[in-house]
Each structure stands twice: as C-alpha cells, then as structure tokens.
Amino acid sequence: MAHSHGHTPAAWTGVIIAFVGFCVGSVFTVMAKPAGVIAGLVLLAVAAVVGGIMSAAGLGQKKSKGLTAEQARAHREAHQARHPERRDGEQRTHAQAHS
Structure with a gap:
C-alpha cells in the first residue's frame, strides 16, 4: 500500500x-496582547485534538x-x-545492500 504522506x-x-493558530499567536505576540497569544495556543491544541479525532474516525x-x-x-x-552479482547468498545488511 502506498503511503499518502x-x-x-x-x-x-x-x-x-x-496554521491559523500560529498566525493568531504570532500577530498577538507582536501586538503584546497575552489573551490573543493564549487564543493562538488554544487553537494549536484544538488542531491536535481535531486531527486525532478525525484520524481515529478513519x-x-x-x-x-x-x-x-x-x-x-x-x-x-x-x-x-539491480545487483545480480550478489545472488551467491552473501549476507549483507540492508544499508550495505543499498550503498
């Protein structure tokens, strides 16, 4: 199965x-408004929760x-x-095989 990345x-x-949370937090940081920074942080937490719930929902x-x-x-x-010379059964690590 191919991964969707x-x-x-x-x-x-x-x-x-x-992204919206970072933007909100950044703008309010520059404006020195702690309530806005906290709102941005809350949005970051919401992003994690919503993404997790949606992932659990399939x-x-x-x-x-x-x-x-x-x-x-x-x-x-x-x-x-790709490596026909290695068919003699010589054992190598996976990293060695791809070097």
Whole structure:
C-alpha cells in the first residue's frame, strides 16, 4: 500500500487549524496582547485534538505493519535485478545492500 504522506482529510484539517493558530499567536505576540497569544495556543491544541479525532474516525492514514509478503517479495526481486552479482547468498545488511 502506498503511503499518502499526510494527504488525508485529518492531516489537512489539523494543519490548517494549526496554521491559523500560529498566525493568531504570532500577530498577538507582536501586538503584546497575552489573551490573543493564549487564543493562538488554544487553537494549536484544538488542531491536535481535531486531527486525532478525525484520524481515529478513519479519515487519517491507515496504519501499516510493515511490508506485506507480496511487497517483500517484489522488493527482494527488484533488488536482485539491480545487483545480480550478489545472488551467491552473501549476507549483507540492508544499508550495505543499498550503498
């Protein structure tokens, strides 16, 4: 399964609310108005809560437990195709294989 890299309704909503919170907090910091700064911080907390609730409701990225058996097989075959000299069974770490 391809990862969406955060392109989900939960992520977008959380980021937009957080952005507004940062903007509000920044403006009121410059204006030296503590109540506005606190409002911005509250919006940041709201962003985390709303994003978390939306994610729990199924609007976030699906959790992955690593590669499926088919993905692991495809990765192994692609790696062997790129490095045919390593088919002799020589064991290397994954990082060494990709260096």
